[in-house]
Amino acid sequence: MSVHNEAAFESNIEAHLTSDGWLKLDPKSYDKQLGLFGAELVGYVQDSQPKEWEQLVARHGGEQMATSKFLKVVADAIDHRGTISVLRGTVKDSGVTVRMCWSRPANNLTPELAERYAANRCGVVRQLHHSESNPGDSLDLALVVNGIPVATAELKNPLTHQTIEHAMAQYRTDRNPHDLIFAKRTLVHFAVDPHRVAMTTKLDREQTRFLPFNTGSNGPGRPGAAGNPAGNGYQTAYLWEQVWQRDAWLDLMHSFVHAHDGGTLFPRFHQWHAVRTILSATTADGPGADRLVQHSAGSGKSNTIAWTAHSLSRLHGDDDAPIFDKVVVITDRRVLDRQLQETVAGLDHTPGTIVRVDQHSSQLKEALEGNAARVIITTLQKFPVIAETANAVMGRRFAVIVDEAHSSTTGDAVKKLKKVLGGGLAEAEAAEEETETAPEEDALLASARARGKQQNLSFFAFTATPKPKTLETFGHLDADGHKRPFHTYSMRQAIDEGFILDVLASYTTYSTYYKLANSHPKNDPEMDAGKAKAALARFVSLHPYQLEAKAEVIVEHFRQKTAAKLDGNAKAMVVTRSRLHAVRTKQALDSYIERKGYDQGSAALRVLVAFSGTVSDPEAPDLEFTEAGMNGFGEGQLPTRFREDGYQVLVVAEKYQTGFDEPLLHTMYVDKKLAGVKAVQTLSRLNRTHPGKEDTFVLDFANSAEEIQDAFEPFYEESFAAPTDPNVLYTMEHDLLAAGVLSSAEMAAAVAALLSEDPTQQSVIYDNLTSAVGRFAQLDEEAADEFRSTLNGYCRAYAFVAQVMPWTDPDLERLFLYGKALLTELPTGDTDPMPQLSKSVQLTHLRMSVSGDHAIELTAADEAGVALPGEGKGKQVEPILDKLSALISAMNEKYGADLGDADKVWVDQQWVVVKDDDEMRDVALHNDRSQYELVLAEKIKQFLVERHDKNGHLFDLFFANPDFQTMMLSYLAGTYDEFRSEAG
Numbered sequence: 001m002s003v004h005n006e007a008a009f010e011s012n013i014e015a016h017l018t019s020d021g022w023l024k025l026d027p028k029s030y031d032k033q034l035g036l037f038g039a040e041l042v043g044y045v046q047d048s049q050p051k052e053w054e055q056l057v058a059r060h061g062g063e064q065m066a067t068s069k070f071l072k073v074v075a076d077a078i079d080h081r082g083t084i085s086v087l088r089g090t091v092k093d094s095g096v097t098v099r100m101c102w103s104r105p106a107n108n109l110t111p112e113l114a115e116r117y118a119a120n121r122c123g124v125v126r127q128l129h130h131s132e133s134n135p136g137d138s139l140d141l142a143l144v145v146n147g148i149p150v151a152t153a154e155l156k157n158p159l160t161h162q163t164i165e166h167a168m169a170q171y172r173t174d175r176n177p178h179d180l181i182f183a184k185r186t187l188v189h190f191a192v193d194p195h196r197v198a199m200t201t202k203l204d205r206e207q208t209r210f211l212p213f214n215t216g217s218n219g220p221g222r223p224g225a226a227g228n229p230a231g232n233g234y235q236t237a238y239l240w241e242q243v244w245q246r247d248a249w250l251d252l253m254h255s256f257v258h259a260h261d262g263g264t265l266f267p268r269f270h271q272w273h274a275v276r277t278i279l280s281a282t283t284a285d286g287p288g289a290d291r292l293v294q295h296s297a298g299s300g301k302s303n304t305i306a307w308t309a310h311s312l313s314r315l316h317g318d319d320d321a322p323i324f325d326k327v328v329v330i331t332d333r334r335v336l337d338r339q340l341q342e343t344v345a346g347l348d349h350t351p352g353t354i355v356r357v358d359q360h361s362s363q364l365k366e367a368l369e370g371n372a373a374r375v376i377i378t379t380l381q382k383f384p385v386i387a388e389t390a391n392a393v394m395g396r397r398f399a400v401i402v403d404e405a406h407s408s409t410t411g412d413a414v415k416k417l418k419k420v421l422g423g424g425l426a427e428a429e430a431a432e433e434e435t436e437t438a439p440e441e442d443a444l445l446a447s448a449r450a451r452g453k454q455q456n457l458s459f460f461a462f463t464a465t466p467k468p469k470t471l472e473t474f475g476h477l478d479a480d481g482h483k484r485p486f487h488t489y490s491m492r493q494a495i496d497e498g499f500i501l502d503v504l505a506s507y508t509t510y511s512t513y514y515k516l517a518n519s520h521p522k523n524d525p526e527m528d529a530g531k532a533k534a535a536l537a538r539f540v541s542l543h544p545y546q547l548e549a550k551a552e553v554i555v556e557h558f559r560q561k562t563a564a565k566l567d568g569n570a571k572a573m574v575v576t577r578s579r580l581h582a583v584r585t586k587q588a589l590d591s592y593i594e595r596k597g598y599d600q601g602s603a604a605l606r607v608l609v610a611f612s613g614t615v616s617d618p619e620a621p622d623l624e625f626t627e628a629g630m631n632g633f634g635e636g637q638l639p640t641r642f643r644e645d646g647y648q649v650l651v652v653a654e655k656y657q658t659g660f661d662e663p664l665l666h667t668m669y670v671d672k673k674l675a676g677v678k679a680v681q682t683l684s685r686l687n688r689t690h691p692g693k694e695d696t697f698v699l700d701f702a703n704s705a706e707e708i709q710d711a712f713e714p715f716y717e718e719s720f721a722a723p724t725d726p727n728v729l730y731t732m733e734h735d736l737l738a739a740g741v742l743s744s745a746e747m748a749a750a751v752a753a754l755l756s757e758d759p760t761q762q763s764v765i766y767d768n769l770t771s772a773v774g775r776f777a778q779l780d781e782e783a784a785d786e787f788r789s790t791l792n793g794y795c796r797a798y799a800f801v802a803q804v805m806p807w808t809d810p811d812l813e814r815l816f817l818y819g820k821a822l823l824t825e826l827p828t829g830d831t832d833p834m835p836q837l838s839k840s841v842q843l844t845h846l847r848m849s850v851s852g853d854h855a856i857e858l859t860a861a862d863e864a865g866v867a868l869p870g871e872g873k874g875k876q877v878e879p880i881l882d883k884l885s886a887l888i889s890a891m892n893e894k895y896g897a898d899l900g901d902a903d904k905v906w907v908d909q910q911w912v913v914v915k916d917d918d919e920m921r922d923v924a925l926h927n928d929r930s931q932y933e934l935v936l937a938e939k940i941k942q943f944l945v946e947r948h949d950k951n952g953h954l955f956d957l958f959f960a961n962p963d964f965q966t967m968m969l970s971y972l973a974g975t976y977d978e979f980r981s982e983a984g
Contacts, residue, residue, distance in 0.1 A: 041147025048119035107320035167191035177203035223717035226496035292474035294485035298500035331403035451802035468721035468865030504856035515845035582653035663690035679711035717860035924979035
């Protein structure tokens with residue numbers, strides 16, 4: 001055998017497997033008609049269930065007849081039920097029940113089960129002539145469990161100029177998917193060379209889809225690109241050394257693989273590895289240790305959570321007792337609810353073991369107190385409701401799986417969860433360690449402990465984009481002193497492996513340039529510079545010219561670049577900065593589409609909008625807008641209608657920027673500042689794959705390419721964060737106590753009343769807040785603002801830091817509880833709204849243009865994230881006052897320095913011309929609107945002819961373009977209402 005030959009590769013793999021307990025099977029022992037290795041199957045039954053085999057022999061009249069009949073029964077059962085159902089279950093023959101494969105016992109309490117598990121037969125076959133249709137065909141390797149072929153592999157050796165690509169091509173072109181071994185027996189097929197692995201669960205000729213089954217270029221559970229790390233020997237040795245290891249392979253059959261949507265669900269490598277490493281670490285550490293799993297979009301996170309939940313619910317420790325009594329899955333995603341139930345049901349058919357709490361909180365209480373439910377799916381919001389009543393669960397051990405874990409898991413809702421699931425232990429520990437404290441101190445310590453880590457609770461947090469707070473709460477400390485995820489499947493690897501698309505590969509940025517003028521120069525008020533600049537920018541962003549210009553860019557780009565994608569089914573999303581922006585953007589898009597006639601015919605362009613609640617437009621105060629009203633159907637119908645009913649564009653304000661998985665979404669128009677996790681989550685709406693979807697496109701009106709790059713890089717490979725020093729709380733505590741507002745006696749009395757949970761004590765709380773409110777009122781404005789800001793920052797910081805502090809401090813807990821109550825009583829401070837400048841400012845110039853076409857390239861972030869920037873104190877900036885004229889001048893210098901006559905907003909100027917015309921005022925006051933518009937149409941022509949030398953561009957546009965005439969007349973007709981409102 002030559003060292004260059006493929007046979008040497010086969011032989012080395014076979015040698016490893018047989019040294020690990022696999023049996024070397026004779027390919028000639030395969031029965032093509034039954035699709036079984038009969039001798040192996042019968043041998044397994046004889047070894048594992050000798051009494052049952054003796055019964056079969058007796059009932060069938062001899063060994064030979066029993067063998068023939070039983071093999072036929074098994075083959076028929078597989079044909080009817082499927083391989084995985086038979087392997088996980090039993091078959092019956094002539095009243096004799098035979099289990100087809102034994103799972104590894106969860107504990108050592110029943111030695112007989114361990115013996116039966118050891119009797120399972122895993123076999124490897126080389127060069128198996130498997131085909132009924134082509135007798136010459138042979139498979140390089142087949143893997144067999146108890147006589148049933150469950151997997152095949154084609155091996156290729158680059159030394160003979162054959163790679164994994166040739167193996168995949170061989171499956172697609174040379175293997176007949178209708179052969180029994182492929183159609184009814186095996187579960188998965190591997191294409192393997194020394195460098196890479198791919199797998200598929202279904203052969204379908206040229207349509208066969210192989211998925212990467214690699215560790216990632218930096219190795220299992222570590223960030224990196226596609227492929228496998230270079231090292232000694234075969235880069236793919238993990239396949240036969242880890243995945244095909246006898247115990248791991250049998251566990252795969254029992255705990256991972258299951259029938260799904262008419263096919264087979266087989267885990268990808270990172271899913272399998274994450275679950276296995278979580279189980280191994282939890283077995284070693286027991287309850288009380290938290291794990292953070294950073295798995296990118298496209299990682300199959302829902303199934304990973306399902307497998308983790310099922311496996312943790314069955315996990316036993318060295319003492320043979322369950323490590324957890326129940327597994328609680330916290331999620332707000334119905335998709336995960338359904339997928340979790342389906343996946344776990346595919347692994348365990350015991351009724352009542354998985355409970356979805358989707359109605360009343362009493363369901364959660366019953367599931368936690370009962371013995372049947374092992375996996376409970378619920379929302380975090382259900383726990384505060386039962387916090388005082390679910391006493392029967394105290395003292396048990398829980399695994400809590402958090403889907404999309406972010407900073408929402410650092411507040412009081414999590415404290416209530418800990419109180420329900422672990423309050424008993426926390427109070428017991430407090431009583432044990434603090435025996436000399438007064439009863440009120442005991443209550444404080446118990447309250448503080450309920451925020452921190454607890455020995456009976458393990459959190460398993462899953463997210464694609466862990467914030468620094470999430471990393472610090474659930475991550476583990478590395479050798480460099482940083483908090484990192486326990487397991488990572490990076491965005492980079494998901495993109496490289498083709499599970500998601502790179503949404504930054506085609507990214508166009510637009511810049512907006514404008515000039516403003518004070519409509520009333522004599523009125524030049526002084527105002528907060530920060531708020532006024534924001535108001536000026538908002539005024540421009542909501543100006544009809546700006547909206548119309550963006551509507552034209554969006555619609556024409558969609559028609560020219562996006563509409564034909566995905567066989568004409570491509571969708572687009574417009575991300576706006578507020579609900580009012582969403583309303584006006586929808587109106588501007590509809591108006592432009594109608595003017596251009598794009599709403600007609602089979603290629604009609606239609607727009608939907610998504611926002612919450614009711615929106616009032618200051619320019620139309622008598623009208624109210626709702627999502628359902630603007631779309632013409634209920635909110636719940638939107639995802640389906642958007643996908644199926646010929647709508648192409650969805651305008652959103654906050655809604656659908658996270659958790660919305662629409663693979664047809666191809667293009668995004670961004671008109672909102674995005675940063676950090678929000679930027680990644682929003683743009684990632686585009687990254688889902690779909691047949692024919694080869695790229696995505698982003699057109700961004702609001703962010704630079706550098707800003708988007710900065711937002712994505714912390715999540716591109718593995719996120720990490722610097723731990724927070726809990727001592728930052730003492731600095732804030734000192735400042736708060738030194739301000740002269742707080743009294744130790746009042747704090748103690750109020751908190752004791754709060755912790756008593758006695759309704760009759762409510763008046764005591766208010767009695768001990770009133771004096772502090774009075775002292776606060778005596779502070780000057782600057783000191784009051786500083787105290788309120790510091791107290792607010794302290795309460796936010798403590799709610800987070802208390803979860804990761806290795807100790808409890810009753811003084812900090814007391815200040816937190818009292819401070820939260822006091823904040824509800826203090827005056828709220830500067831509540832000046834953003835100034836309304838629409839009547840004071842005029843837009844004089846506007847230009848929008850492409851500022852860059854980018855393929856944004858990412859690298860891993862090299863700076864640790866910080867959970868409490870500014871030590872949790874928030875902004876410490878004094879407001880700066882300035883004249884409106886100076887602010888307008890500053891904005892013009894920043895955004896309009898290069899603008900000229902070509903960029904003048906001519907139509908807006910005509911409004912002033914019409915308003916200054918006495919004849920038009922008389923017409924407005926003595927006629928209805930339709931008569932006014934008839935006179936106005938002629939008057940506009942007169943104005944333009946008279947001012948032709950100054951308005952040449954507008955003159956040409958008006959008389960050459962009927963659409964523009966209609967738009968301009970509609971716009972200037974608004975002067976009718978203004979004339980009449982002025983007249984009273």
